[in-house]
Amino acid sequence: MGFSRYSIFSVIAEALRGHSGWGPAWRDAIPAPKYDVVSVGGGGHGLAAAYYLARHHAVGRIAVVEKGWIGGGNVGRNTTIVRSNYMLPGNAPFYEWSMKLWEGLEQDINYNAMVSQRGVLNLCHTDAQRDAYARRGNSMRLHGIDSELLDLAAVKKMVPYLDYKNARFPIQGGLLQKRGGTVRHDAVAWGYARAADRLGVDIIQNCEVTGIRQQAGRVLGVETTRGFIGAGKVGLACAGHSSQVAAMAGLRLPIESHALQAFVTEGLQPLIDNVITFGAGHFYISQSDKGGLVFGGDIDGYNSYAQRGNLPTIEDVCEGGMALMPMLGRQRLLRHWGGIMDMSMDGSPIIDKTPVQGLYLNAGWCYGGFKATPASGWCFAHLLARDEPHEVAAAYRLDRFAAGYVIDEKGVGAQPNLH
Amino acid sequence: MRINCPYCGERGSEEFAYHGDATVTRPRDGGAGPNAAWIDYVYLRENPSGLHRELWYHASGCQSWLVVTRDLRTHAIARVELARSVALARMEPS
Numbered sequence: 001m002g003f004s005r006y007s008i009f010s011v012i013a014e015a016l017r018g019h020s021g022w023g024p025a026w027r028d029a030i031p032a033p034k035y036d037v038v039s040v041g042g043g044g045h046g047l048a049a050a051y052y053l054a055r056h057h058a059v060g061r062i063a064v065v066e067k068g069w070i071g072g073g074n075v076g077r078n079t080t081i082v083r084s085n086y087m088l089p090g091n092a093p094f095y096e097w098s099m100k101l102w103e104g105l106e107q108d109i110n111y112n113a114m115v116s117q118r119g120v121l122n123l124c125h126t127d128a129q130r131d132a133y134a135r136r137g138n139s140m141r142l143h144g145i146d147s148e149l150l151d152l153a154a155v156k157k158m159v160p161y162l163d164y165k166n167a168r169f170p171i172q173g174g175l176l177q178k179r180g181g182t183v184r185h186d187a188v189a190w191g192y193a194r195a196a197d198r199l200g201v202d203i204i205q206n207c208e209v210t211g212i213r214q215q216a217g218r219v220l221g222v223e224t225t226r227g228f229i230g231a232g233k234v235g236l237a238c239a240g241h242s243s244q245v246a247a248m249a250g251l252r253l254p255i256e257s258h259a260l261q262a263f264v265t266e267g268l269q270p271l272i273d274n275v276i277t278f279g280a281g282h283f284y285i286s287q288s289d290k291g292g293l294v295f296g297g298d299i300d301g302y303n304s305y306a307q308r309g310n311l312p313t314i315e316d317v318c319e320g321g322m323a324l325m326p327m328l329g330r331q332r333l334l335r336h337w338g339g340i341m342d343m344s345m346d347g348s349p350i351i352d353k354t355p356v357q358g359l360y361l362n363a364g365w366c367y368g369g370f371k372a373t374p375a376s377g378w379c380f381a382h383l384l385a386r387d388e389p390h391e392v393a394a395a396y397r398l399d400r401f402a403a404g405y406v407i408d409e410k411g412v413g414a415q416p417n418l419h
Numbered sequence: 420m421r422i423n424c425p426y427c428g429e430r431g432s433e434e435f436a437y438h439g440d441a442t443v444t445r446p447r448d449g450g451a452g453p454n455a456a457w458i459d460y461v462y463l464r465e466n467p468s469g470l471h472r473e474l475w476y477h478a479s480g481c482q483s484w485l486v487v488t489r490d491l492r493t494h495a496i497a498r499v500e501l502a503r504s505v506a507l508a509r510m511e512p513s
Contacts, residue, residue: 241468243464243465243466243467243468244466244468252459252463252464252465253463253464253466254462254463254464255464255466256439256440256464256466257466257468257491301437302432302437302473303439303440303466303471303473303491304491304494305468305491305492306491306492306493306494310420310432310494312431312432312433345461345462401458401461401462402454402458402462414461414462415439416439417437417439
């Protein structure tokens with residue numbers, strides 16, 4: 001039997017007895033015949049939803065079914081960045097709520113997720129981009145989110161090692177969100193799983209949903225590789241495979257699946273102590289506590305379910321990095337990997353009911369899903385429990401595309417590969 | 420990934436621009452018909468995990484539009500057709 005609560009005392013006690021007493025962080029649950037709520041997908045969003053449901057809403061028995069293992073999907077395949085530097089009214093309050101939940105997460109779930117508010121700096125390279133960042137920063141402030149517009153001197157002081165002599169993409173300044181930063185992504189999955197488990201949630205791994213059973217327009221449960229599991233309500237949080245699972249219920253979604261690649265170099269001495277993004281291309285970089293430089297860029301640009309990408313995108317990402325920090329050319333890549341993103345048609349997510357009674361959808365996170373994990377879980381739990389949207393996620397409706405209320409933060413239209 | 424252009428032969432995917440699902444068709448009613456057909460065309464996608472028919476434009480080559488049939492799980496390309504031929508075949512009464 002492991003410790004029910006992690007603390008300095010449990011660490012000291014375990015150190016004295018050779019770490020022989022740590023129990024599993026969560027039970028390997030056997031599926032029960034019926035639950036009140038089943039979350040399909042044991043990624044960050046599904047686990048967070050199950051945790052907040054169990055914590056704040058009395059909905060009865062809850063299960064999370066996961067086709068693979070906890071931490072094996074997109075929650076462990078991202079660049080760990082958290083921020084709330086959004087501009088549009090439908091987005092800003094939601095991501096700021098997420099940021100606030102990150103700030104109290106470790107104490108709430110009693111798990112060290114290494115939340116590090118090291119600051120996220122978006123660099124600008126033209127006058128027009130500085131104007132756009134000033135506008136974004138002002139919009140953020142109007143939403144109560146911290147933002148600072150830095151001039152060149154302030155950027156140079158903060159990050160002196162960038163290439164300031166680049167004639168093609170001169171750095172002119174940047175927009176800084178000091179409360180943004182990074183969070184250890186595996187710990188988020190494990191921490192939510194452990195916290196949900198302790199509140200009685202069954203976490204069922206290696207259990208793939210193969211069908212959604214309904215009767216007269218109402219959901220009855222899910223068919224899985226481990227048998228039928230009855231459910232009063234079913235919440236879908238399936239990321240890149242949302243279209244497939246929703247199709248089991250006869251739904252067609254405004255989503256395309258695309259591969260996004262991420263990269264990590266071999267470990268280095270401390271070098272980058274915040275998150276920096278290159279504004280003239282698409283490149284973002286931070287340094288993990290192990291020392292590796294973690295970076296990424298654009299999605300590959302065409303539909304994909306292969307959890308690996310192609311070389312032209314790697315070249316493009318690395319060119320962005322070299323234009324920003326030429327010293328990157330001396331580093332060796334340790335690993336690179338791909339995750340499958342549920343790219344929505346307007347670049348914003350969906351947290352809503354579906355036309356099938358008792359079936360709820362959490363999808364379309366594009367490549368911003370990780371930072372949204374706590375608020376997504378919080379708002380999905382609210383929707384599942386009360387049948388009405390949480391106020392900060394009220395704009396994430398499934399029918400907004402038909403109704404013309406798209407939330408297009410980037411302003412590129414219904415082209416998922418451009419968001 | 421390499422795409423076998425009917426005019427230029429096998430070329431790297433970086434020469435091409437992607438334009439998504441080739442199976443959706445633009446309603447020809449000029450907006451007179453029900454909204455549902457337009458919503459389907461603009462926003463909704465099958466997004467299959469398997470073979471996908473998609474539009475590619477050979478931007479840095481012959482500038483022709485192609486319909487490529489590709490397995491989204493492996494990136495293996497099964498077929499490349501000229502979009503023009505596909506569109507003409509679609510128009511023929513069957």
